[in-house]
Amino acid sequence: MAPMRRESDTDHPEWFQKKRKSRPLIVARWVPIALVGLPVATLLAIVIYPTVWMFYHSLRDTNIQGLFMGTHSHIGFSNYADVLGSERFQDSLLHLAQYLTFGACLQVIIGTVLALTLYEFVKSNAIRTVVLIMLVIPMMLPPSIVGVLWRFLLTPSNGAVNQALLNLGLIEQHIEWFNAGISLWSIIIADSWNWVALPLLIVYSGRVSLPPAVYEAARVDGASQWKVMRRITLPMLKEVIAIAFILRFTDAFKFVDLVYIMTSGGPAQSSELPTYIAFQRGIREFAVGEAAAYAIIIFIISAVIITLFLKYMKGVMRARGFA
Amino acid sequence: MNHATGAMTAGGTERTQDAWRHVRYLFLAFLGLWIVFTVFPLYFMTITAFKSAAEANLTVPTFWPQEWQPRNFIGVFDERTNFNALVDSFVIASANTALSLFLGSLAGYAFARFPRQAGGENLAFWILSNRMFPPVAILVPMFFLFDNTPWGTDSHLSLIILYLVFNLPLATWLMMVFFRDAPVEIEEAAYLDGWTPLRAFFKVTLPLVIPGMISVAMLCWIFAWNEYLFANLFVGTAVRTYTIVIPTFTHGSQTLWNFQMAFSLLALIPPVTLFILLRRYMVRGLSLGVVKG
Numbered sequence: 001m002a003p004m005r006r007e008s009d010t011d012h013p014e015w016f017q018k019k020r021k022s023r024p025l026i027v028a029r030w031v032p033i034a035l036v037g038l039p040v041a042t043l044l045a046i047v048i049y050p051t052v053w054m055f056y057h058s059l060r061d062t063n064i065q066g067l068f069m070g071t072h073s074h075i076g077f078s079n080y081a082d083v084l085g086s087e088r089f090q091d092s093l094l095h096l097a098q099y100l101t102f103g104a105c106l107q108v109i110i111g112t113v114l115a116l117t118l119y120e121f122v123k124s125n126a127i128r129t130v131v132l133i134m135l136v137i138p139m140m141l142p143p144s145i146v147g148v149l150w151r152f153l154l155t156p157s158n159g160a161v162n163q164a165l166l167n168l169g170l171i172e173q174h175i176e177w178f179n180a181g182i183s184l185w186s187i188i189i190a191d192s193w194n195w196v197a198l199p200l201l202i203v204y205s206g207r208v209s210l211p212p213a214v215y216e217a218a219r220v221d222g223a224s225q226w227k228v229m230r231r232i233t234l235p236m237l238k239e240v241i242a243i244a245f246i247l248r249f250t251d252a253f254k255f256v257d258l259v260y261i262m263t264s265g266g267p268a269q270s271s272e273l274p275t276y277i278a279f280q281r282g283i284r285e286f287a288v289g290e291a292a293a294y295a296i297i298i299f300i301i302s303a304v305i306i307t308l309f310l311k312y313m314k315g316v317m318r319a320r321g322f323a
Numbered sequence: 324m325n326h327a328t329g330a331m332t333a334g335g336t337e338r339t340q341d342a343w344r345h346v347r348y349l350f351l352a353f354l355g356l357w358i359v360f361t362v363f364p365l366y367f368m369t370i371t372a373f374k375s376a377a378e379a380n381l382t383v384p385t386f387w388p389q390e391w392q393p394r395n396f397i398g399v400f401d402e403r404t405n406f407n408a409l410v411d412s413f414v415i416a417s418a419n420t421a422l423s424l425f426l427g428s429l430a431g432y433a434f435a436r437f438p439r440q441a442g443g444e445n446l447a448f449w450i451l452s453n454r455m456f457p458p459v460a461i462l463v464p465m466f467f468l469f470d471n472t473p474w475g476t477d478s479h480l481s482l483i484i485l486y487l488v489f490n491l492p493l494a495t496w497l498m499m500v501f502f503r504d505a506p507v508e509i510e511e512a513a514y515l516d517g518w519t520p521l522r523a524f525f526k527v528t529l530p531l532v533i534p535g536m537i538s539v540a541m542l543c544w545i546f547a548w549n550e551y552l553f554a555n556l557f558v559g560t561a562v563r564t565y566t567i568v569i570p571t572f573t574h575g576s577q578t579l580w581n582f583q584m585a586f587s588l589l590a591l592i593p594p595v596t597l598f599i600l601l602r603r604y605m606v607r608g609l610s611l612g613v614v615k616g
Contacts, residue, residue: 032441035433039426040446046488047453050464114357117350131354135361140594142549144566145587153364153582160367163384193364196357198609205606206614221497226346226429243610250455257551261570266559275459282463283556287481295460304457310448313611 051299057160057292064286072289079293089294092272095184099255099273103188104248110192111199112241116233118200119207120225130214132204139197147261150190154178180270187271191258193252199244206240239316246309253302275296327430347524372396379580395585401544408565414566414592415479416547419486423543424536426487427494432524434495435502447499451611454492458552461488465467466556477559485553490543493608499541503537538604546593564588 057072057081066072083089114135122128138146153160154177165171177186210233218228256275259265265272265280272280275298282291342535350515357404371379372395373387400406433441445563505528513523551566558567569590570584598605 005580029440032433032437034447035429036441038494039430040450041482042426043450043453043491044485046465046468047456047461049462049468053464054460071543098578110357113350114354117354121351122349122354132357133602134358136598136602137365137595138361138607140545140549140598141587141591142566142569143551145590149364149368149587152578153367158380158382158384160363160384160386164363164386167542170482194363202610205610209614240610240614243383243614247610254457254459256459257459257555276459278459279462282459286326288463291463295463296455298457299460300510302455302457304453308473309455310452312449314444319611 003141004251005170023197025198039065054292054295054299058289060289061293062288065290067286067288075289080297083290083293083297088269088272088277089274091269092274092277095271096185096252096273099188099191100249101253102185103191104252105245106246107192108199108241108244110195110204111201111244112237113205114205115200116229119204120229132201136201137196138194141194143194143257146190146194147258148192149188151262154186166302178263178267179269183267184271187258187262191255193247194258199241199245202244202247203237204239206237207221210236239319240310247311250302250306252308253298268316333335348595358526368584369588370582372588376551376577376579376581379584380577384419392581395581396589399582399589400585404563405565405568406479407565408568409590410568411479411562412548412564413560415482415486416544418479418483419490419547420543421538422483423487423494424498425510426491426539427496427539428497428536431498432501432502432528434499436507447496450492451496452492454489454496458488462552462556469557476557482554482562482564484556485557486547486550488553490546491548493546493611494539494543496611497535497539497608498532500607501532501539504533506534533605538601538608539599541601542605542608545597548594 004249005060059074059076060072062072076305115130118128118131131144141149154162155173156162156176156178161177162171164172164176165211172317176182213229214232214236217296223231255277257280259271259273260279263271274294278291278294278298282293283300357539370386370388373391373393374385374395375390375392378385378389430441434447438444440448464477469476469485472481474480509527510523514520518526533610538575549566550564554564554567558564567610569583569587572579572586
């Protein structure tokens with residue numbers, strides 16, 4: 001038997017060389033299910049029940065008293081109608097749009113520019129590493145430190161930022177960072193300080209792993225640096241940059257802690273995002289019914305976005321041979 | 324290519340490269356500005372940690388301490404609760420990391436080796452989507468869910484389990500990517516040699532993914548260590564994570580900025596050290612395995 005086996009192997013030398021990802025190992029059918037079972041069950045237990053609970057209460061007039069006494073009644077979709085019709089919600093959507101444009105999107109663009117600048121124009125490896133580490137440290141901070149630190153730095157009367165800008169002669173008088181109209185910008189500044197490093201790191205590593213042979217060829221053909229950037233680097237980094245966008249966008253819908261710590265949505269609700277209202281109404285004021293309606297609306301919006309993004313990611317990962 | 328066009332291209336290249344040189348300084352200046360913007364808060368945080376309480380609250384802030392007070396770093400721990408908070412955070416982060424890694428490796432291995440039998444792509448992506456969903460959507464019921472457990476909300480165990488919401492998807496997904504990179508042929512060869520599946524796994528595949536596993540562990544640990552939103556809802560008197568303690572450094576109406584910043588700096592040491600050690604793997608983890616670091 002043994003010699004015959006060896007013979008058949010030599011007949012098909014590619015048997016060893018080809019990567020055969022599709023061919024599964026031979027195991028009992030229950031093994032994969034058992035392996036996946038425990039993690040999936042854990043997630044189901046801690047995610048599905050709360051989601052269903054939230055949906056149930058979004059259809060009821062639950063408040064803190066009703067919740068503990070068990071006295072709440074079905075009121076159909078009027079919570080949703082209230083939320084969608086309220087000025088507070090519509091304002092918060094505008095704030096979200098502002099945050100998505102100048103927070104999330106601009107962060108990815110700045111991160112991309114910084115990463116490519118660092119890679120193309122800084123030639124020393126040691127300097128690159130030091131700069132990268134410096135720029136990424138803010139990302140290692142928890143939101144409570146970031147919020148507290150920026151509230152401290154931006155204190156209007158004796159904050160460090162105002163004082164530094166005064167000393168440099170850039171402003172004449174203190175900027176009131178936490179007034180209506182500016183407070184959301186302050187949050188966006190703090191958030192950018194915190195998170196620009198994410199797109200930066202991703203794009204930088206993407207650039208590092210591009211094949212040098214392509215650039216060699218471009219150099220031989222005499223292409224200018226600008227052309228190489230536009231025709232080769234950016235197209236090849238398209239997917240990587242898209243992933244950075246995806247991550248920042250999904251984070252934007254989770255964004256609540258900095259708002260809570262820095263301004264508590266104020267003054268006069270001028271820096272509230274939808275997620276913050278859901279948090280405020282649900283956790284601080286226990287208007288569970290209304291908060292649940294907010295939560296479900298946010299949930300549906302992010303479900304749509306996440307589905308689209310995951311579809312895109314599937315394509316990317318297939319192309320790269322992962323899935 | 325004939326001679327004339329070759330020369331023209333070369334001339335054009337020279338001119339654009341000249342223009343490029345000026346653009347380069349513009350970009351470098353922007354990079355420099357951003358470095359200043361990034362470092363300034365960190366710098367101010369550090370010097371504030373060394374200031375006296377009075378100096379930290381001056382009307383005109385000083386950018387260099389008039390008098391260095393390194394005692395702040397010991398002074399913060401005069402209150403036992405501050406030290407306990409670091410311990411609580413450490414216990415929760417470490418236990419959660421171990422649990423995420425164990426469960427994540429199980430699922431990750433199944434998805435990598437038996438994609439179809441383990442539920443396929445859709446299940447894998449469903450697990451990942453749990454990480455992306457906004458946690459506010461499930462905060463309130465989470466409280467009641469854990470309030471009904473025998474250990475209650477104000478305990479290490481609740482937070483350890485709760486943090487699985489964001490760390491288990493990450494661990495599963497990344498372990499899937501790492502297991503996929505470990506060649507299946509070696510494992511098959513071990514089977515053919517008559518090894519049991521368990522032995523083949525522990526002796527052959529596991530050593531190949533250990534580096535990946537370590538990086539996943541560090542990443543999960545950092546996320547659990549820095550978590551704020553869930554902790555804010557759950558902590559009571561028995562368990563307080565350090566992220567919750569940081570905004571509470573007040574004395575009457577005055578904020579003790581120097582203590583707050585000193586405590587923050589100490590709490591920063593572990594994640595920053597981990598990052599410097601694992602920066603190679605960091606990118607892979609943060610981009611969910613799409614970008615190879």
